[in-house]
Amino acid sequence: MSVIRITADTMEQALREMGDVRVLVPSGAGRKGTYVELGPDKKLPRECGDHTKPSSPPKGIVFPNNERLLSYSLGVKGEISVKGADHSQKMTILYGTPPCDTASFRALDAALLKDIPEPGYARKRDNFGVVGMACGRQGRWCLCTSVGLSPRSTEGADIMVFPDGGDILVQRLTGKLDRLWKILEAGAKTVSDHELSSVAHKYDFKVENFAFTAEKLAGALEKGFESPYWKEFSERCVSCGICTFLCPTCHCFDIIDVPADELSGRRVRTWDTCQFPEFTGETSAHNPRKEKSTRQRQRVLHKFLYHYQNHGHMMCTGCGRCIRYCPVDINIAEGVMKLGGVK
Amino acid sequence: MRDYRAETSALRQLCAGLLEKGTVDVVVAWTEGEDFPRVREMAIWKDRADLVQTITWSPFCTTSTVTYLKKNKAALAGKKIAVVVKDCDFQALNVLLQEYFVKRENMVIIGARCDGLAEADMFPRPQGPDTAMTSDAEGVHLGNESRRWEDFGFTCCLTCSYDHMKPDHTVGEYGRKKSKTEWKHLSRILAQGPEERREHYSAIFEACIRCYACREVCPVCACVECAIDPGERAITPRTPPADKANAPSWASRERHISENAVYLTTRAMHMAGRCVRCGWCERACPVGLPLMDILDLTNDAVGRIYGYETGKDPSAAPFLVSYAESDPDDKGAHQ
């Protein structure tokens, strides 16, 4: 069986005793929150929801904002020597992410590992597992049920946890965290499918901030490419990177050279965003996305159309961060609904 | 006690009149959004004058109409613009006037007296868009819910004391305003030793994700080409290759403590005589950094050492491109 019932304390003890593993947990909700290491003074989260969701997404653990790709050194006669970077990282377990953040790894895997894998992400992903948790409280900007997920969905999780009173039900979904699973499984009570579904059912509430189903609107979005609405939608956009840097699935990046001196330096990958005007600006001054309406269109359609066409699921996971933290109240759900003719 | 419903309807009438009489081509104001009481800045053009009925004014207008002017400069160029500004936006507009970014003769300034700003997220929602909005010396009241000014933690608003503006039209009582609390935070930081200050500011530099929201929302960060950018925004098809190849690179886009420090320090430097302490950068920062702690170092120097009042006089020379023979000299270690 792959579902067991244990106490939350057993889980905490198991994670702490794993030794050479880095365990990351959300440190708090909102702007001040981030994902931090589970130190001795930190308690393992017992529940999760909008009230535990940090403004920073967990993507930075495997897809850092700043990562060295290679170091180079040049000789005075034009010789070049290049050393690739070591992208490996200590085994890391992310614990207690709400389903929206958990599902972000499904989207990132699809985007960054398919065909030719992105080397930095691929190496870090190898040593990284996610213990997702069912979400107990929706927030004002949540839209997971509109994008094909739900407060109990297990997409992207290696192990899923359903809090049930003081206990938790633990469901094994992949073999990635089997070391942890073996510790938990020893002496634990197995749980029937029936019991799992009755506990999971508690998390089946409908998130009703925005009444639409994204998959049904894909066709309308495709037709709405040249809609004048994009101009209205992006009119007050200030072209900052909040919506994309805080998005758990946005993964566009820039590659820059940082010279240390004339003859050596490093090549670095940093987060980039389609919202910056220079993102697609070519040296010849030609820029296919010069207007901010075209840039906002790229953001919305990439999430709700292009990724869906290429990988079969929405790139938006419905966490609502881009809506909540947008300084000028640009609402991606509202945009999709208007374009899709729902509203 | 101020009733923002009443002030809003007065404002709507005023704006409708300006558009109707043809005094202006466009009104830039806050309008009701989908997510009451959050507001949205919008340009209402003459041909859509019916939209003035969506104009709103309340302490929830935490954004800046001047940023809207800055970001939509091309669309608004050469037009007669009426702009609704709260007190800090007014100062920002004065800074832009000083730098010839906008022309005063093209502007009709509607000053909305602001008693402080309130965060929509602090109130339970959703509430109907007709909910009563009032405020008094204690705080803000939205329907049956009340929050004290201090609850929002908008330090810039709590210490705001602007009282010297002359708008063309006013909303609300345009009397003298006193700050609600005294601003002691910076002096507390400065009273610490260099070691502690380094620690405090290093934590800010380290956590910055370089989304540039602070720069983009800033109403006075109005340069076409920012020194921090790799020189790509000002390129035209006629820019010679040599210019593009030799563009100076002041800061790299690497995100780590050192480059973040370069970015934020440079921004603080360029804000000398520009920062009007509207605090929007701090409110917008998605990782909650106390950015005003950095900018106040600049504001403190500009105000205390040079006695310069930012944004007070639209016809004065900008701070950084002027000098006085009485400016102080470097006193070595005793700065």
Place this chain on the structure above:
Amino acid sequence: MTTEEFQPKIVAFICNWCTYAAADLAGVSRLQMPPNVLNVRVMCSGRINPMMVIRAFSQGADAVLVSGCHMGDCHYITGNYYARRRLLVLKSILTGLGIEPERFRVTWISAAEAQDYQRTITELVESVRKLGPLTMFKEGETVARESAGCVEG
């Protein structure tokens, strides 16, 4: 590394018309000075962009000196007046951030004041030697944590 052994790296932006001449005269007169200073000759102190100073610090300078003509003696009439205002605002910011005021000096030394130049440099090197290396702007490569803002610890 003990403070006795520490050799500070100091970048001096000096104006062509006054301080550079003073430095030249100091050299010709064989005035003894510590060798820790890298002189960068510029045409006027008014040419110093504050970003040059910030960049110097972030690229590993332990102290920065900007030196030009005395007030009223600027070869370009007012360059040093502008420089004084913006550089001292920068100094206030840097001091506030926790960079000791000794690390950033703005002085005015005329072409004849070789001894002033010698004294300024000696004092600067001595005081920075006592302070030790600058830790505020760590060089990029030495930063262990490459993931700013995402993961703590």
Place this chain on the structure above:
Amino acid sequence: MTDEYVPVIAEITDNRMETPPGDRSIRTLRVQKDGHAPFAHKSGQCAMLSSFGKGESMISIACPPNGEYLEFSILLQGAVTTSLQYLEKGEKIALRGPHGNNFPVDEWKGKRILVTGGGIGIAPLRSVYGYVLQHREQFAGLDIFYGARSSADLVYKREFDEIMKSGKASVHLSIDRAEPGWNHFVGFVAANLSRVAPSPQNAIAVTCGPPIHIKVTLEKLKALGFADEQIYTTLERKMKCGFGKCGRCNIGNIYTCTKGPVFSYAQIKKMMPEGMPDR
């Protein structure tokens, strides 16, 4: 696991001047590694050339596959291209690739190939007409239309003279404005095209150049009766990674660095409208 970011180090074995020095200088670099091509490629593919400390640029490979060398014709544009142009014979260069798809030249065997290039857009086309010239007997014909602003801006001039002399192809050169001593066509490439009016019968048209060139040429080719499937062009956007991850070169859901840069006009028509050449 191979690291996509680590480039191959190769040697510059030739750096030829194509157009006079100045703001529109074009030079052709020949790159070899131990006497061979650094990697195998197909006509139309690109490579990411590095100039360390400046950055990387996606440059079309301007020669047909030959196993011996790669060639890149580089127009002076910004920081990277400037430093690439300064590379001297014997110096090293870092490059990665090949990136992108290719012109289906093998499928075109037995057909007449029509190449229309504008400006530096002739560089990727050189890998097409070069291939056709290599295997001339397998193709029914070859027409090359090529134009630039002035005679000084024309690249591969000597090569075109040789091709014309050899009679293996008909070459139609043009410049935008009249010049003394110019005995070819004066006007845009598209105008030259309608003057010659090649037949669409059993033909494939390949075009590349500045966006306006592609747009007008497409219209002309359509007017001449070419079907959408007979017209091929390249779409290039700013690229950073070169393998479909960095997210800036997409047109709709198609990443031009992996699914492109070569598209038939029929494919382009099915794409999101931002793929149209005038965008």
